Amino acid sequence: MASWVPVDPCSHFSLRNLPYGIFSTAANPTPRPGVAIGAHVLDLAALSSAGLFSGPLLSSQAQSFQQTTLNSFMALGRPAWMEARQSLQRLLAAGEGALRDNAELRERALVPMHDAAMHLPAAIGGYTDFYCSREHATNVGIMFRGKDNALQPNWLHLPVGYHGRASSVVVSGTPVRRPWGQVLRQAGHPPAFQPSSQLDFELEMGCLVGPGNELGSCLSVGSAADHIFGYVLVNDWSARDIQKWEYVPLGPFNSKNFATSISPWVVTPDALAPFECEAPPQDPPPLPYLQQPQGQRRNYDVRLEVAIQPGGGGGGGSDASETVVTRSNLRTLYWTLPQMMAHHTAGGCNLQPGDLIATGTLSCEGAQGAGCLLEATWNGSRAVQLSDGSERHYLLDGDTVIMRGYCQAEDGQRVGFGECRGMVLPAPALR
Amino acid sequence: MASWVPVDPCSHFSLRNLPYGIFSTAANPTPRPGVAIGAHVLDLAALSSAGLFSGPLLSSQAQSFQQTTLNSFMALGRPAWMEARQSLQRLLAAGEGALRDNAELRERALVPMHDAAMHLPAAIGGYTDFYCSREHATNVGIMFRGKDNALQPNWLHLPVGYHGRASSVVVSGTPVRRPWGQVLRQAGHPPAFQPSSQLDFELEMGCLVGPGNELGSCLSVGSAADHIFGYVLVNDWSARDIQKWEYVPLGPFNSKNFATSISPWVVTPDALAPFECEAPPQDPPPLPYLQQPQGQRRNYDVRLEVAIQPGGGGGGGSDASETVVTRSNLRTLYWTLPQMMAHHTAGGCNLQPGDLIATGTLSCEGAQGAGCLLEATWNGSRAVQLSDGSERHYLLDGDTVIMRGYCQAEDGQRVGFGECRGMVLPAPALR
Numbered sequence A, B: 001m002a003s004w005v006p007v008d009p010c011s012h013f014s015l016r017n018l019p020y021g022i023f024s025t026a027a028n029p030t031p032r033p034g035v036a037i038g039a040h041v042l043d044l045a046a047l048s049s050a051g052l053f054s055g056p057l058l059s060s061q062a063q064s065f066q067q068t069t070l071n072s073f074m075a076l077g078r079p080a081w082m083e084a085r086q087s088l089q090r091l092l093a094a095g096e097g098a099l100r101d102n103a104e105l106r107e108r109a110l111v112p113m114h115d116a117a118m119h120l121p122a123a124i125g126g127y128t129d130f131y132c133s134r135e136h137a138t139n140v141g142i143m144f145r146g147k148d149n150a151l152q153p154n155w156l157h158l159p160v161g162y163h164g165r166a167s168s169v170v171v172s173g174t175p176v177r178r179p180w181g182q183v184l185r186q187a188g189h190p191p192a193f194q195p196s197s198q199l200d201f202e203l204e205m206g207c208l209v210g211p212g213n214e215l216g217s218c219l220s221v222g223s224a225a226d227h228i229f230g231y232v233l234v235n236d237w238s239a240r241d242i243q244k245w246e247y248v249p250l251g252p253f254n255s256k257n258f259a260t261s262i263s264p265w266v267v268t269p270d271a272l273a274p275f276e277c278e279a280p281p282q283d284p285p286p287l288p289y290l291q292q293p294q295g296q297r298r299n300y301d302v303r304l305e306v307a308i309q310p311g312g313g314g315g316g317g318s319d320a321s322e323t324v325v326t327r328s329n330l331r332t333l334y335w336t337l338p339q340m341m342a343h344h345t346a347g348g349c350n351l352q353p354g355d356l357i358a359t360g361t362l363s364c365e366g367a368q369g370a371g372c373l374l375e376a377t378w379n380g381s382r383a384v385q386l387s388d389g390s391e392r393h394y395l396l397d398g399d400t401v402i403m404r405g406y407c408q409a410e411d412g413q414r415v416g417f418g419e420c421r422g423m424v425l426p427a428p429a430l431r
Ligand SMILES: [Ca+2]
Pocket: A129, A130, A202, A204, A236, A360, A361
């Protein structure tokens, strides 16, 4: 599958992928939908204005591509998404001249990626974070409750989740300020208010919801997949010292709500379909409303990594190289996204287009399988070594955390998520 | 303070109040801003179109009153709100003819309340629920941990809160479906999926945020008050059986996210100012970022009650009378709303216009001081008697929960919130 747009063999954005995002340029600062192809962004507002979405569904929905977010397009649902994908794959295919040979439109519509500023792909009305990696929940459980009580009693029966803060979801590249917060430095003593000294990343993935459901209705596990517009990488930044003190009994709050970063490109289920794989078996079997028919418990084989680049790298200046500190994969996720959505809506909660549903920290077995520093350093008790000779228990100011994820086909072509990156800025001056 | 619009002496909506809401009528189904006065709604879109907001700030912001939510008006900030209040109090004052004597405009702009359908006052982007009544936290603590450990160690040091689900906030009058969910019927046995049998109300109040703060910045306790547009009654419906099983370790989720009801009229700080009262002393004194100067720890003296009306009353048909089951007051709230907002933003979390911040269940001392049935029935161990001879441990299908709140001036005039009501519908058929 080749395109007339040059695509590097290692590019995450081959013709099989075509992820959606929202971008702007210096020449046209209005955010608008685009699709990534190789090292370019294809401007969907320009294509749509030129009448190149001529299928039966999208020809009457041209305004969906003239928005500053993808929410309208997300709300259209699978048939419209499939039509868009077909149109785009045809326009970009090697040998197809409709766009390639229209120099004026091509110049306008095909923007070099380095000239594009990326924005949040959607207005995210609701952000829910789950806790669905068994390896992660087990590690955290052993750390705090010992091996015999590692998993809480409910964990194998339902996908545990909580509502996050949607307003502070930011797009990759946005720096993240180390938060101030209350921490308990010594048990039995009063807490202190100070910048977090245990700032962590959490390697997660998330889906963005397409069509939602009405309040009072629910999604079955079988129908939930059709409500997933696509997937992104998620860094659920976490302040462990704040979290430990605040989270009883209502869950994490200020330890999380200062920022959550997502990758700008939304990879669609159609692009990921070839990389489906069996999800882990579930024992005990879940209750019927969470059961997926035999052979239909599917994850995707997404190779994930987290790198730390010290010293403000990526912002220009220092070129300290990165160290990969985590290698993980979506494939071992215990509760699948459709199960999370079925559970989320089981009581009637309404999902809406653009909602973000994250998996929770994705840890795997193996030396580098820890999806966060809490696990990698075993609650701060041992250090992670970086290639510049320094070590980390938790993140330092100036560190850039870079998450990457991709699927690799047998021919080597990739369907990838690009990067989700963020640099840690020092805490604000004394409050 | 009298108006040429008739105002019953017991009305919550005297000329001192002028709460804002969003309404529509059969004749004009477009939702638009209005103000309650006596038994009427004054149409602000109509007034604005007629040029009656002629002050220096609002004359250039006429579009704020031509919206389907109050978010734009909320974002304008206190000076604009004060100008609007002055204009409205003048237009409605006894002796003022500009509106009274303009028969055509008056007919159009003054809508009988019973002809108005009320909508959510704002597009609520973020909903945060706190847990700030000491009486409530103490009761719940004694119930589950005994008298000696009633308050968790963090409770006196920070306003404990969690992120709620904004998409399922509904306006008073919207029926609420009993949720299905996972419950643990017997410890050590597998959970069951069933309609909640412990459906509860939580009597709360909340504020709607006016101007927000940028991500990475914070609000001081001193500045937070200027970011409060106004207050509403909140019923944080809760499924106790679902909550008990799901909430460890990340907090309540499906036990809350099926519905939260708010009253349609937003009562402003200016209307409430005469009813300020001292908030309870805080011992230990909080950390500096949460401290309010001596004499500036203020709540409002809002008399609150909850009534249960069995058998589908309010929806027409049965006229079973209500029973007041709770009498409480906002005045005993331990952490004030400005403290909650300072804490919420302490790590840099951004608030946005229209966000809802709720107090948590407002319980008081006294025989009827319990702000929810969990407390009133002491975890279901004793019944609440209703005037029709029936009793309740938790809510039954067909019950309507009615919350009311008002402040009373020395001359008997009221500044009130009206009602927040919702009827319990049976759970949906088997899922
Ligand atoms: Ca997380």
